[in-house]
Amino acid sequence: MILKRFKNHYIIRNTKRCLLGALTAVLPVVVAAQRVAVSNQVIDCGQVVYMKPVTAQFELVNEGKGNVTIKGVEKSCGCTTVSYPRGPITENKPFVVSATYDARMLGHFEKYIDLYTTGASLPITLTIKGVVVDEVRNYGGDYGFMLGKLKADKVDLEFDDVNKGERPMQEIHILNTTGDIIRPVVMHLPDYLKAEVSPSAIPPGKQGVVQITLESKQLHDYGLTQTTVYLGQNPGDRTSPDKEINVWAVLLPAARNISERQLAYSPKLKISDAVLNLGSFDGKKKKKGTITIENVGRTDLDITALQMFTAGLSVELSSAKVAPGESVKLKVTADRKTLKDVRQKPRILMITNDPVQPKVIITVDVK
Numbered sequence: 001m002i003l004k005r006f007k008n009h010y011i012i013r014n015t016k017r018c019l020l021g022a023l024t025a026v027l028p029v030v031v032a033a034q035r036v037a038v039s040n041q042v043i044d045c046g047q048v049v050y051m052k053p054v055t056a057q058f059e060l061v062n063e064g065k066g067n068v069t070i071k072g073v074e075k076s077c078g079c080t081t082v083s084y085p086r087g088p089i090t091e092n093k094p095f096v097v098s099a100t101y102d103a104r105m106l107g108h109f110e111k112y113i114d115l116y117t118t119g120a121s122l123p124i125t126l127t128i129k130g131v132v133v134d135e136v137r138n139y140g141g142d143y144g145f146m147l148g149k150l151k152a153d154k155v156d157l158e159f160d161d162v163n164k165g166e167r168p169m170q171e172i173h174i175l176n177t178t179g180d181i182i183r184p185v186v187m188h189l190p191d192y193l194k195a196e197v198s199p200s201a202i203p204p205g206k207q208g209v210v211q212i213t214l215e216s217k218q219l220h221d222y223g224l225t226q227t228t229v230y231l232g233q234n235p236g237d238r239t240s241p242d243k244e245i246n247v248w249a250v251l252l253p254a255a256r257n258i259s260e261r262q263l264a265y266s267p268k269l270k271i272s273d274a275v276l277n278l279g280s281f282d283g284k285k286k287k288k289g290t291i292t293i294e295n296v297g298r299t300d301l302d303i304t305a306l307q308m309f310t311a312g313l314s315v316e317l318s319s320a321k322v323a324p325g326e327s328v329k330l331k332v333t334a335d336r337k338t339l340k341d342v343r344q345k346p347r348i349l350m351i352t353n354d355p356v357q358p359k360v361i362i363t364v365d366v367k
Contacts, residue, residue, distance in 0.1 A: 035064025035119050038126070040183075045130035046199030046208070047137070048103045055100040056128040062089045069118045070097075076112040079104070080128070084115070103132045130199070138207050139173040147231045148243045150184070151175040156344060159214045159249040161359065172210040172245070176202045178233070186210060187230040187239055192218035193247065195229070214249055223305035223351045225249045248309060250349065252358050267324075268297030269354040271362070278366040281336045287366055288334075294327035297354070305351035306330075312338035313346050313364060334366045 043056040062068045067088035075082060083098040099113050108131045114123035143151035153173040162168060176182050182202050186195035194213045202208040210231065219225055227247050230239040237243075258266070272292035281287055295301035301322040306315060316331040332348065339346060346364040 035062060035068050036115075036117055036124060037061050037063050038124060040200065041125065042127040042129065042200075044196065044198040044200045045101075045128065048101070048130045048132050049136065050103060050106055050132050050134050053100050053102050054128075054130065055098055058097045058099070058126050059094060060097060060124075061094045062091055064091065064119060066091055067118075071116045071118060073116070074114040074123070080111045080113065082113055097126065099126065099128045101128055101130075106132050106134065108132075139209075141173065143173070143175050146242065147174065147245070148233055148237075148240070149178050150182070150231065150233065151177055152231075155244065156246045157212060157248070159247070162214065162216050162219075162249055162251050164216055164219075164251065164254060166216050167213055168216075169211055169213040172212070172231075174202075174208050174210060174231070176204055176206055176208070179204050183234050184208065184210065185232045185235050185237070186212070186245075187232050187237070189229055190218075190227050192216070192225070192249070193227070193229065212245075212247065216249070216251060219249060219251045221305075222251050222253055224307040224309065224349045225251065226309070246344075250359065252351070253353075256355060258355055263355065265298045266356075267295055267299050267301035267322075267352070267354050269301055269352055269357050269360065270294040270296045271360060274361065275363045275365055276332055278332075278334055278364060280367045281334075285336055286333055287336070289332050289364075291330040291332065291362060292327050293322065293330055293350075295322040295324055298324050300324070302353040303350060304353065305349070307349045309347040309349065310339075310342045310344050312342050313348065315348060330362075332362075332364060334364060339366065 038058060038060045040058065043058065045054045045056060048054045067090055069088050070084050073082050073084065079102045081100045085095050089095050097115065099111070101109060101111055110127060110129040113126040115126065116123045139153070141153055143153055145152045145155045147155060151174065157170045159168050159170070174184065181204070183200060184197045184202065186197070189195055192215045194215060196211045198209050198211070229245050229247060230243040231245060232243065276289045276291055278287040278289045303317065303320045306317060308315070312335045314333045318328045322328050334346065346366065348362040348364065350360040350362065352358060352360065
């Protein structure tokens, strides 16, 4: 079987205060007949020092016609005190609900406050969260990248060797280099990624952490899935190339329990080189090279996916099925014009039915 050219993505088959975002990004609460909107229903206070209460201020606005009144408040525990307007709140009037957590226990906390208002059958749920520590521990590494006006320790995330159902998480440490309080938000998230920023508001010169979690159950194809998300400085920020975070996920077939006898009769991949050295372009527009893929096993080797981590590469494979004792050629072409704008090392991902090597990474070295 002769396969056509593969392109990218081609697959075979202190009372500390937590400040809130301004009301410029107010989102309506989805509650039946609700007339109150809240700018942020969850506030992450980040690291909170032991025995020093932390206060989160939730900004809300009465968007309904006529007055609204908070009839009552329910809390998830007695360790939280709540302050809120007691009288009628007039139409289009912003107001603040403050929740103070008594930080007398070390570790993570997540507390809930339900506000019951007139004109609504269901409450508005507000959440205050963070982690109580004996002392604040700041990130001590380098910030070698910029995401907009924010310094970051990385801008590329790779979730490697993920099995279906796993939920790996990675962190990006950020530093606010502006003169203003920022409220970072991760934009353009696909359904298989979740993101949280801690703390929710970062003062000038202070640090924060962006946590991105991969929901592998939402991935449908084995092999490489790529996307780009953006770190906005505040809700409503615009996307731009300087705010890009590149995310790769490699989903592997489920590991099989096979006997020694089954293993002896399995396909076995042998590759001529995991690093393809193409040397220098030397003024040429393209450079080409070849990798040999051999099946030294006793049953057919199937190459089920062949993908590129970056733009600027294309490949040709003579056959996706390799009989025992046979080999195929993988021809690789590197494009100088495209690769000059790529900041990652050019690599090729191959997924096979070899139970020992279901995934092979080929690095392309070209200058």
